[in-house]
Amino acid sequence: MVNAQTGLEGPRDDLTVIDNRTGKTYIVPIKDNTVAAIDFKKIKAPSKPGERKENETERGLRVADKGFLNTAVITSEITYIDGDNGVLRYRGYPIEELALHSNFLEVAYLLIYGSLPSRPNFKVFQREVMTHSIVHVDAEGLFKSFRYDAHPMAILSSAFSALGSFYEEANPSLRGQNLFTKSDPASLANMDKQIYRIIGKATTFAAMAYRVRQGRPFVTPPTGLSYTASFLYQMDHLGQEDYVPSPTLAKALDILFILHADHELNASSTTVLQTGSSLVDPYSCMAAGIASLYGPLHGGANEAVIRMLISIGHPENVPAFLESVKKRERVLSGFGHRVYKTSDPRSFIIRKIADEVFKETGEDELLKTAMVLHDLAMKDEYFTSRKLAPNVDFWSGLIYRAMGFPMDFFPVLFVVPRVVGWLAHWRQMMLQPGGVKIWRPRQVYVGETKRDYVPMEQRVDVETEEAKTRPFAVPHLGQSKRTMLAKFKGKSRL
Structure with missing residues (x-):
């Protein structure tokens, strides 16, 4: 195999990455058996029709590695x-x-x-x-x-x-x-x-x-x-x-x-x-x-x-x-x-x-x-x-x-x-x-896209069975319970 970098026989210390979205080819260097994640940010593509803007496709690829596995x-x-x-x-x-x-x-x-x-x-x-x-x-x-x-x-x-x-x-x-x-x-x-x-x-x-x-x-x-x-x-x-x-x-x-x-x-x-x-x-x-x-x-x-x-x-x-x-x-x-x-x-x-x-x-x-x-x-x-x-x-x-x-x-x-x-x-x-x-890691945002603000008087509870989407009330006993039942100046009406 001829090394395209040197014109000599032997393996190359890089990756050839073809982005099938755009057809472009990228060369990613390998040093100490490691590729730099920042090099993948150079691989960019136009957003697809209807794609979430939060994916930031046009800004380059991100490398996902949950828990730092590699x-x-x-x-x-x-x-x-x-x-x-x-x-x-x-x-x-x-x-x-x-x-x-x-x-x-x-x-x-x-x-x-x-x-x-x-x-x-x-x-x-x-x-x-x-x-x-x-x-x-x-x-x-x-x-x-x-x-x-x-x-x-x-x-x-x-x-x-x-x-x-x-x-x-x-x-x-x-x-x-x-x-x-x-x-x-x-x-x-x-x-x-x-x-x-x-x-x-x-x-x-x-x-x-x-x-x-x-x-x-x-x-x-x-x-x-x-x-x-x-x-x-x-x-x-x-x-x-x-x-x-x-x-x-x-x-x-x-x-x-x-x-x-x-x-x-x-x-x-x-x-x-x-x-x-x-x-x-x-x-x-x-x-x-x-x-x-x-x-x-x-x-x-x-x-x-x-x-x-x-x-x-x-x-x-x-x-x-x-x-x-x-x-x-x-x-x-x-x-x-x-x-x-x-x-x-x-x-x-x-x-x-x-x-x-x-x-x-x-x-x-x-x-x-x-x-x-x-x-x-x-x-x-x-x-x-x-x-x-x-x-x-x-x-x-x-x-x-x-x-x-x-x-x-x-x-x-x-x-x-x-x-x-x-x-x-x-x-x-x-x-x-x-x-x-x-150190400033990146994230993959999968939450809601842009939403319009709704005043409290117009909001309705979201119908969901997921307990994690609402706060739990803590049971109060003893003095805390008695205080909540009492009347005093400044007590919250909520």
Whole structure:
């Protein structure tokens, strides 16, 4: 085949698109196995007779991709995932090697700065992160203002949002919108300081949210302990002399943090970048990421596994449960993944961690049920043909439960390490060539075309059986009901 661009034999790096509406031919370049969506906007056609103006046909094609199933929104050097072959690499390093040989703060350095640290650089990074784990005393008042039964994720998102108000030098709205995008030494140093603060305070805030629930006073971060050991100390220390958390649990948590540090552009990372594209301060970006991760389809997956296992009960109930899953009467949590189509590489690492933790804590009563579920599902053609293998959430929930964490704290244990991935992506976007452009997705409008306004006196209810087209009245009881029945000046007559 002759390449029309060069006149030489060989394939071309482009697409030839023929628009059958107009007969025109368009050449769409391919770079890194990617086509630019904006190139399709060049493909225009006149509107058909009677066609909705809202289709904007004459303005060029739009690319529809509900849920970002196959849309790349940024160029990145951070994390690579091969879902078909179960591969996960941070900056080129296989996750298996990092989990075996590195600690969490080393991996954090790698994700943020692009390489594994030398000993001198790691000492600086570790010292700064641990030094910045102390929080302002005013932050304690914020935590104490929450109800004792407030969800820790609600507390955490509020805390990070509030944290931005403590540091004027970190706010582009106050210091100029190019505060973090200049790439000069002063800007980079300012950016690093916020990174130290966020990573350092992530464990402190998480521990404070935990202790609010326990009705316990807050603990000042200790010195001389690792990142995860310090975290456990802040959660559990009750004044005991020479208190040192279990090294086994601290090590297990460290590896779990490595596995959860980043996972490319998942929902929360994308939320952080979407928010960051407006050039807001990094603390607001973290709060947005936490809000996204809070959802049960993201950060609550391992909690769903535990609830599923509790609902199954004893191991002998597993076969009946799997049959109900096949009939789509029940949901199988902890199996399969949006990205991984074979197996989640993190699940093999975490399975080994589970063994070490259970030796220390004793076997969780749900472990036997989980093992039977695992073994039967892996032998069942229904699940294997659909590539439903255990993912990281299947085992992490069991480990967190065995370590004594309440289920609603599981997402917090996801947030603490994931702030590193969020920061890595945020920093990369701030420093990208050409600067930051605010993210503004398109939509496909399928609503009403232009309508004439109708005064209220002339309007009639639209006849429809769809409940979503009208507001629901909320039942009022107690004082609210009595107030509605009372007469007073200014009461609405509607």
